[in-house]
Amino acid sequence: MPWLQIRLATLPEHSEILEDALLLAGCKAVTLIDTDDQPVYEPIRGTTPLWQHTTIQGLFEEDVDVAHLVALMDSVIAAHQLRVASISTEILEDKDWEREWMDNFKPIACGDRLWIVPSWQTPPDAAGVNLKLDPGLAFGTGTHPTTFLCLQWLNDHIQAGDTVLDYGCGSGILGLAALLLGAERMTGIDIDPQALIATDNNAAVNNIAAERYFVTTDTNDLESHYQIVIANILAGPLCDLSDAIASYLKPGQPLVLSGILAHQADTVMAAYSATITFDPVVTLDGWVRLSGRRKAVRERL
Structure with missing residues (x-):
């Protein structure tokens, strides 16, 4: 089935709050990716580094209320005074990804x-x-x-x-x-x-x-x-x-x-x-x- 994907471009220190908010909203999967294509190679022992600019992708079932979801994320951003450069949503086509x-x-x-x-x-x-x-x-x-x-x-x-x-x-x-x-x-x-x-x-x-x-x-x-x-x-x-x-x-x-x-x-x-x-x-x-x-x-x- 098709899926709705939401993307939030933010800073690494804000990623945990946004990830939790997405999961509480019913997100089925969360992925953190590099906004600027900046590679992180071998990390210092004991650390889990993120990129300087991190994009959080959340995957929801297609029938989610998009306007409500975006409004919810806006309220979380405002409440915690987070820096989010952009929020975007798109429908992902149904594909046989394994094939x-x-x-x-x-x-x-x-x-x-x-x-x-x-x-x-x-x-x-x-x-x-x-x-x-x-x-x-x-x-x-x-x-x-x-x-x-x-x-x-x-x-x-x-x-x-x-x-x-x-x-x-x-x-x-x-x-x-x-x-x-x-x-x-x-x-x-x-x-x-x-x-x-x-x-x-x-x-x-x-x-x-x-x-x-x-x-x-x-x-x-x-x-x-x-x-x-x-x-x-x-x-x-x-x-x-x-x-x-x-x-x-x-x-x-x-x-x-x-x-x-x-x-x-x-x-x-x-x-x-x-x-x-x-x-x-x-x-x-x-x-x-x-x-x-x-x-x-x-x-x-």
């Missing part, structure tokens, strides 16, 4: 071998390595630059028999891609139990045998070493966990890190400088991929 989203999710080439293919589409290269993905749980789909950069690295470097640790595995996209590219075994770890479900689902879609991969939330379940370690998370956790992540590699074995903004690359490399010799930085759309190898003991002395 529209599916139509817009296309296969992604990640090098000369690897494709990420929506599970409902025919692979464009039947002879390629096709990772079928059904992103029902919101983790990696390959479209984000950090995931794409990691997939490119795997396309170019995975060899038959490799063992891979996917640290912060999310949907399992990286570790499962490694298996399809020839790796022997993959272990994935993530703090979110939903990630384990997503990985299991994606493994089933790709007919990957259960004995070839293992996912867990507990570091005590991990083996002592892997031939490749890949971690696509965020710069802060990558720095905090640098000793732990590097410890899963023997000398000469490769490490791949992403989820890092270009201006954070030096900081992350510094956190690993005692144990990893890095390759040149690879950048895409303001994000970077760091790769390198574990140093020999004599190099660390």
Whole structure:
């Protein structure tokens, strides 16, 4: 059915009052978006930042009394002396949103071998390595630059028999891609139990045998070493966990890190400088991929 959407352009400090008012008025869903398209990347620990100018969107059933709703919001704004630059309403057409989203999710080439293919589409290269993905749980789909950069690295470097640790595995996209590219075994770890479900689902879609991969939330379940370690998370956790992540590699074995903004690359490399010799930085759309190898003991002395 069609829906009525109301939009209020305001300041972040006023968003909570307006959100509560919309919900009390019968709003079915509230969304906070950036009025000025100002990106907020990795937040300071313990904070939930909003943009300098925030637009609150409320979704109501179509038969709501629009004049009454706008008058109600005006009264809340006046009572609390809020700054609201504008209020607008519109009817959203009735669409099959799931179908529209599916139509817009296309296969992604990640090098000369690897494709990420929506599970409902025919692979464009039947002879390629096709990772079928059904992103029902919101983790990696390959479209984000950090995931794409990691997939490119795997396309170019995975060899038959490799063992891979996917640290912060999310949907399992990286570790499962490694298996399809020839790796022997993959272990994935993530703090979110939903990630384990997503990985299991994606493994089933790709007919990957259960004995070839293992996912867990507990570091005590991990083996002592892997031939490749890949971690696509965020710069802060990558720095905090640098000793732990590097410890899963023997000398000469490769490490791949992403989820890092270009201006954070030096900081992350510094956190690993005692144990990893890095390759040149690879950048895409303001994000970077760091790769390198574990140093020999004599190099660390």
